[in-house]
Each structure stands twice: as C-alpha cells, then as structure tokens.
Amino acid sequence: MNDGAFRIDRHRFAVEHFSSRLHWRHGLWLALAFFGSFVLAHAQSDTQRIPSAIGTLFIWLPFILKGFGLNLLMSFIAMACATVLGVGLGLLQISHSRWVSLPAWFITHLFRNSPWLVILFMVMFLVPFEMQVPGLGIVRLPDWVKATFAFSLPVMANISEILRGAVNSIPKGQWESAESLAFTRAQTLRWIILPQCIRRAIPPWMNWYALLALATPMASVLGVREAVGNAQAAMEAAGARPEFLLPFYLFLLCLFFAYIYPIALWTRKLERKYVVAN
Amino acid sequence: MSLQTKSKSPAGADWTADQPIVSLCDVHKSYGSVEVLKGISLDVRKGEVICIIGPSGSGKSTLIRCINGLNDIQKGSIKVEGQEVNDPKLDLLTLRKKVGIVFQQYNLFPHKTALDNVMMAPVLVLKEPKKEVEERARALIAKVRLQGKENAYPGELSGGQQQRVAIARSLAMRPDVMLFDEVTAALDPETVKEVLLTIRELASEGMTCILVTHEMGFAREVADHVYFTDQGVIVEHGPPRQFFTKASDPRTRQFLSQIL
Incomplete structure (x- = not known):
C-alpha cells in the first residue's frame, strides 16, 4: 500500500478510543426512543376524536421531508463554496508575503471564532435581498441562499486552517528535495505538497461537513423553510398540542442522525485507516 | 570573495573544464549567532570523488547543502562551473x-511511484517530452538495480531501495556534480552495501561526487581526496592513503582512532 508512506499517528489513541464507542446499534437505540415516544404521546391523548400525534406527524411528513431536502441542498452548496474559498484562503495564509498572509490569517480567525448565528444574522442584514446583475436584471436572493452563504463562511475559515495545518505537517525534506530538483514554490505546492495533503485533510473536512449540515436548521430562525422550521409550522397548524413536541422533535433528531451518523462512522473509519496504514 | 567582479557575459561562461568544477573560497555560514562554517576553502576537479568526514556537528552537511544553494552563506564564494552560487541574481534552475x-532521509515523494519520482522533475520542471524521460528513467532505475520496482511506491521499498531511487531521481536531471549527504547513515547495515555499490559505479563512470560520509572504508577505497572537518574548519586533507595512515593533526588521529 502506498499509504505506508503517510504518517498520521498523532491522534492515534484519541481515534481508537472514539471509534470503539461509535456503533450502528446507537442508531437503533435512538429509533426505539422515537417509537417509544409515540406510545407515550398516544397514552397522553385521551380522546380518540383528535388525530393522534403519530397520525399528525404522518400527515405532515412530506412537508417536513421537503424542508429536509432544503437542509441537504444548503449543506451541499455551502460546503462546495466553503471548500473552494477555504482552500484559496488557506493558500493565501501560507504565502511568504506578509501582505497576503496577514489579511488571510485575520479573515480565517475572524470567522473561525465567531458564533455561527451571529454570522448568519449579519449576512442576512448586510446582503441585500435583491441585486442588480448586469445582463440578468434584478436577481432576487432568497433567504435560503443568503443563509447558505452565511454557513459557508465559518466552514471556509476552518478549511483554511485545515489546509494550513496539512501543509505544515508535510516533512521539510519534501520541500528540500523538490527545491533541489529545481521545482519552484508553486510547482512544489501543486505537484508534491498538496497531493499529499488531500488524504490528511479528508477526515477533518468530512467532520466539518457534518457540523455544517447540523447547523443548517439555524436558518429556521430567519424563516427559511427547512425541516425544523416546517416541523414547527406543522405543529402550529395541527393545533400546537404539547404532546406533539416529543415525537416531532425526536423525528427530526432521527432524520438528521440517520444522515449524519454514517458520515461520522465513515470519517472515523478513514481516520483509522490512515493511522493503521502507518 | 563575495565582492569579486562579475563578468558581463552569462555567469560561468568563461569556465573551462580544466578549472575546478566546484570551488569554495573562505566560506562562512552562521545560524543566528552560531558560526558553523568558519572559512572553508576547497576545490573539486571534474570527475573527482571527494569525501568529507568529521565528527557530527562539524558543519559537514551544512557545507554540502551550501553548494547547491539550499543554505545561503554569509561570506566567501562558492562557484560551480565558474558560476557564483552566493549571487542573489543567480538562476537557481541552472544551478x-x-x-x-541525495539526502540522508531519501525524501522521496511518497504519493508517487518510483518511476514517477524519477520522471517528475525532468517532465514538470525541464518540460522534456514524457516519452523520452520515461525511457531515460527506466534506464536509470535499471542502473541502480531496481528493475521491476518501477511501479512500487516508496513505502513499499526498503531504505536502501528508496535511497537508490533517490539517486536515480537526481541523475534524471543529468547533473555534472552529485552531492551525497550522509546517504547511508539512516540505512540498515545490509542495505548500505547496495547504495555504496551504486555510488562507486557512478564514481567510476567519471561523475564528480562530493560525499559527506561516516563510511571510512568506502572513503578510503573510492575517494580521490579526503577532507576532515571539525568545528567549522578543515583540519586536514589529503589523498586517502596518506590521510588514513599518516594523519598529522592530533584531532584527526583521535577521530580516526575512534571510528576505525
């Protein structure tokens, strides 16, 4: 295996510790809790004339899943933007010119260390809801697009740091041997350093995707019609009965869990693979 | 000296093969306030094999790395084929x-196969046609006795095999001078031999070689000239026969008695 040459052993113990805890059966426990909550909710609804909580949830299911589709869409687009911008920002950060690296460092740390909700509010109020685009006339920027952009900013900053860290983790000898073979700095980055960084950066990159996907419901605060916002709207429309709360929110939890947990497992597997390969 | 007048013609254009191919004159190098090279002068003629020996920390590796500009120097002059290395206007590509x-830690590119490691610089830096380079690279891999390992990744090769790929990788650039920086120091004893064999072949083909080494037997057998450095200066030098048997300086004698 060519993995043999990659040395990532710093997190070895942390990773092993973690992965021994993560297992598919945890999803089962959650599903059990979910269905258990219906029994509980059913017992609480004393009269048969009103539809049960599970019946209500079932009626509103397409509406909530449609919202979840928007969560996924926002997470994909935001991650794509964050990756492109983050790699660019990371490359600026490792520039040898202080005039380039310092601003890049500042932007990186500004967005890394701000609450996502604050970034979300700021983007919502600072970015106009429509824009004059040459050739296209006035283009409306729906709230979900603005929210997507807002979510991409903190992830961009973290990807910038991932890139910087990965580049710094490549042994100095790689730079030296490239230099002695007459590679320029840009050629060394392009052909020797960055290709080696990709493997190291994939697990943390996936981690940030998971965090990003889990953060998308924040957009509901601003009226974006994603899964959580739609679920709340559905509960409201169905009479806002308190026994809805547990099954509805547990359903949302299961929905996100079912999506994110495989990603988390896969990330751990990759991390471990790189450790074992060493 | 560093303030020597430079000719108007391209650097080194007036150099002829009967002059030293590498010429160091009063080279000083410091890391911060620590001076590691305190006035080193030596000449290497084309086709010569030079061994630099000495206790660790005596500045041997620094010296050799200055010759291809990996380390800069504070004072003095280093000329390769008449071209001043310590010139800010130097075209590093030409040098x-x-x-x-070749480094102690091989420093092969782990994400590339042995063949790609050898081919990368000629294709990407010199922009030579890929087909031509591949032919040459395969021949070089055969030359270092690694036929069949073309598609192996560095992680699948032993230390000695990796080091030989590293030698082939350097040779692919068709250099006039080869520097070897303690290339066997990180190897298992049984693989040291195969690497030394490769270097010996190179030397016998007339390649100019400058080696920093701890392999005294090898230095004695292959070198045309041996330099002993200690604390940043050349203490003693001479042809190996004379150097190893009739060392005059007490520091050299003490070092040799510890090593041999």
Missing part, C-alpha cells in the same frame, strides 16, 4: 540542473 543532491 540545480548542474548539481544533484
């Missing part, structure tokens, strides 16, 4: 095409 270096 590095002339001078190849």
Whole structure:
C-alpha cells in the first residue's frame, strides 16, 4: 500500500478510543426512543376524536421531508463554496508575503471564532435581498441562499486552517528535495505538497461537513423553510398540542442522525485507516 | 570573495573544464549567532570523488547543502562551473540542473511511484517530452538495480531501495556534480552495501561526487581526496592513503582512532 508512506499517528489513541464507542446499534437505540415516544404521546391523548400525534406527524411528513431536502441542498452548496474559498484562503495564509498572509490569517480567525448565528444574522442584514446583475436584471436572493452563504463562511475559515495545518505537517525534506530538483514554490505546492495533503485533510473536512449540515436548521430562525422550521409550522397548524413536541422533535433528531451518523462512522473509519496504514 | 567582479557575459561562461568544477573560497555560514562554517576553502576537479568526514556537528552537511544553494552563506564564494552560487541574481534552475543532491532521509515523494519520482522533475520542471524521460528513467532505475520496482511506491521499498531511487531521481536531471549527504547513515547495515555499490559505479563512470560520509572504508577505497572537518574548519586533507595512515593533526588521529 502506498499509504505506508503517510504518517498520521498523532491522534492515534484519541481515534481508537472514539471509534470503539461509535456503533450502528446507537442508531437503533435512538429509533426505539422515537417509537417509544409515540406510545407515550398516544397514552397522553385521551380522546380518540383528535388525530393522534403519530397520525399528525404522518400527515405532515412530506412537508417536513421537503424542508429536509432544503437542509441537504444548503449543506451541499455551502460546503462546495466553503471548500473552494477555504482552500484559496488557506493558500493565501501560507504565502511568504506578509501582505497576503496577514489579511488571510485575520479573515480565517475572524470567522473561525465567531458564533455561527451571529454570522448568519449579519449576512442576512448586510446582503441585500435583491441585486442588480448586469445582463440578468434584478436577481432576487432568497433567504435560503443568503443563509447558505452565511454557513459557508465559518466552514471556509476552518478549511483554511485545515489546509494550513496539512501543509505544515508535510516533512521539510519534501520541500528540500523538490527545491533541489529545481521545482519552484508553486510547482512544489501543486505537484508534491498538496497531493499529499488531500488524504490528511479528508477526515477533518468530512467532520466539518457534518457540523455544517447540523447547523443548517439555524436558518429556521430567519424563516427559511427547512425541516425544523416546517416541523414547527406543522405543529402550529395541527393545533400546537404539547404532546406533539416529543415525537416531532425526536423525528427530526432521527432524520438528521440517520444522515449524519454514517458520515461520522465513515470519517472515523478513514481516520483509522490512515493511522493503521502507518 | 563575495565582492569579486562579475563578468558581463552569462555567469560561468568563461569556465573551462580544466578549472575546478566546484570551488569554495573562505566560506562562512552562521545560524543566528552560531558560526558553523568558519572559512572553508576547497576545490573539486571534474570527475573527482571527494569525501568529507568529521565528527557530527562539524558543519559537514551544512557545507554540502551550501553548494547547491539550499543554505545561503554569509561570506566567501562558492562557484560551480565558474558560476557564483552566493549571487542573489543567480538562476537557481541552472544551478540545480548542474548539481544533484541525495539526502540522508531519501525524501522521496511518497504519493508517487518510483518511476514517477524519477520522471517528475525532468517532465514538470525541464518540460522534456514524457516519452523520452520515461525511457531515460527506466534506464536509470535499471542502473541502480531496481528493475521491476518501477511501479512500487516508496513505502513499499526498503531504505536502501528508496535511497537508490533517490539517486536515480537526481541523475534524471543529468547533473555534472552529485552531492551525497550522509546517504547511508539512516540505512540498515545490509542495505548500505547496495547504495555504496551504486555510488562507486557512478564514481567510476567519471561523475564528480562530493560525499559527506561516516563510511571510512568506502572513503578510503573510492575517494580521490579526503577532507576532515571539525568545528567549522578543515583540519586536514589529503589523498586517502596518506590521510588514513599518516594523519598529522592530533584531532584527526583521535577521530580516526575512534571510528576505525
């Protein structure tokens, strides 16, 4: 295996510790809790004339899943933007010119260390809801697009740091041997350093995707019609009965869990693979 | 000296093969306030094999790395084929095409196969046609006795095999001078031999070689000239027969008695 040459052993113990805890059966426990909550909710609804909580949830299911589709869409687009911008920002950060690296460092740390909700509010109020685009006339920027952009900013900053860290983790000898073979700095980055960084950066990159996907419901605060916002709207429309709360929110939890947990497992597997390969 | 007048013609254009191919004159190098090279002067003629020996920390590796510009110097002059290395206007590409270096830690590119490691610089830096380079690279891999390992990744090769790929990788740039920086120091004893064999072949083909080494037997057998450095200066030098048997300086004698 060519993995043999990659040395990532710093997190070895942390990773092993973690992965021994993560297992598919945890999803089962959650599903059990979910269905258990219906029994509980059913017992609480004393009269048969009103539809049960599970019946209500079932009626509103397409509406909530449609919202979840928007969560996924926002997470994909935001991650794509964050990756492109983050790699660019990371490359600026490792520039040898202080005039380039310092601003890049500042932007990186500004967005890394701000609450996502604050970034979300700021983007919502600072970015106009429509824009004059040459050739296209006035283009409306729906709230979900603005929210997507807002979510991409903190992830961009973290990807910038991932890139910087990965580049710094490549042994100095790689730079030296490239230099002695007459590679320029840009050629060394392009052909020797960055290709080696990709493997190291994939697990943390996936981690940030998971965090990003889990953060998308924040957009509901601003009226974006994603899964959580739609679920709340559905509960409201169905009479806002308190026994809805547990099954509805547990359903949302299961929905996100079912999506994110495989990603988390896969990330751990990759991390471990790189450790074992060493 | 560093303030020597430079000719108007391209650097080194007036150099002829009967002059030293590498010429160091009063080279000083410091890391911060620590001076590691305190006035080193030595000449290497084309086709010569030079061994630099000495206790660790005596500045041997620094010296050799200065020759291809990996380390800069504070004072003095280093000329390769008449071209001043310590010149800020130096075209590093030209220098590095002339001078190849092999490191103690091989520093192969782990994400590339042995063949790609050898081919990368000629294809990407010199922009030579890929087909031509591949032919040459395969021949070089055969030359270092690694036929069949073309598609192996560095992680699948032993230390000695990796080091031989590193030698082939340097040779692919068709250098005039090869620098070897303690290339066997990190190897298992049984693989040291195969690497030394490769270097010996190179030397016998007339490649100019400058080696920093702890392999005294090898230095004695292969070198045309041996330099002993200690604390940043050349203490003693001479042809190996004379150097190893009739060392005059007490520091050299003490070092040799510890090593041999």
